[in-house]
Amino acid sequence: MYSRLLCVCLAAVTVMAADPVVEDCILTGDKKSASEQAVLNRLAPLKHKRFDTTVQDGADSYTYTFVVCGGVQSGDKISNDGLVQNKTKTQEITVIGRVNDTHVLNGTDWILLIYKSGDKYDSHCDKEARKAMIMISCNKKTLADGFTIINEQREKMSECFYLFEMDSSVACPIEESHLSVGSILLIVFAVLIGIYIIGGFLYQRFVVGAKGMEQFPNIIFWRELGNLVADGCDFVCRSQPRSSETAYRGVGDDQLGEEPEERDDHLLPM
Incomplete structure (x- = not known):
């Protein structure tokens, strides 16, 4: 019973979270496409x-505030006003x-974000609602x-707009x-080598209790392999044969010097 009630509550929270809120961009139109x-x-x-x-316009200056898919905060209140104009002298918000x-x-390499349903013009553009167009270019x-304002097109009878631009990646x-x-x-090969070295090091250190170079996994095998590789490289790459050691040669009779003739006349009887 409690598990079912918990599931129902979680489902309700999920549905409420999925609903679009006023601060987010809400696509409007006859047909909403997945591409938009x-x-x-x-x-x-x-x-x-x-x-x-x-921007400065004659004696007046205007500050434009733009929030991407969010409302401009006014005091403690957050509205759905995505882009507003503030007249500096009178603090009039449009x-x-x-x-x-x-x-x-x-x-x-561009995205055009359009906010419609702004405040209506007093006398221009047949008193239609204002519209902001923000051209976001690749950078x-x-x-x-x-973020800057390019111009305000309000000399037409309809489809007037404010044009802004900014750079974004x-x-x-x-x-x-x-x-x-x-x-x-x-x-994959580099990852396997890393696993082998790190895993072998940890095993040798904490399980076997090895110290120093003995912590390297299979250190004896790699030493022997290194010696074999060095011998093979020495055999293949050496440009001159090694000088052979002097072979042992026996001493012949012809190498012996003549022995001095022994005089044994003193042994003869007088």
Whole structure:
């Protein structure tokens, strides 16, 4: 009974965690494709990161705050405002785009993130809702940098937008690495050698109780093998034969000097 109740609770928690929250980018449209979601998932390293840029427009200055798939925090409250404009003098906040109306496009080395459903224009663009377009270009040297505003297109009757740009490595194409058969064999061979040396060392030290060089596994075998290899290399690679030792030669009669003639006249009787 208790196990069933626990399973039901865990399932409920899992379902609640799987539901999209207001702070996350929510793809909208008639048809949601898996490819759009895959592009959106590439922005995961930037999720909830905050970027600011300030521009001067005549006597007024504006600060734009952008949060990747997250709401701009206002005091203790977190909303679904993904990109906002703050007028410096009056501290007037205008929402340019919201994360609960997100669209995404991508190319070879860029990602275009679009926040729609911003605050409506007062008189421009037929009073339609504002829209923010953030062009994220590939730059392998940085995770995210260079957030700036390019321009605001509001002279049309519809489809007006704010255009921003920034650099990020998440927009770069994914490079697939392919290992050759030889590389895989070398990696496996290196791993096996490492296991042999480390495992043998631990066995010799803690089980056998060896010390010093004797801790190396099969040290006698490797010493003999080294000697055999050295002898083989010496036999194959030596350019001149070794000088043979002087052979023993017996002394012949012709090598003996003439013995002095012995005078034995003194032995004869007088």
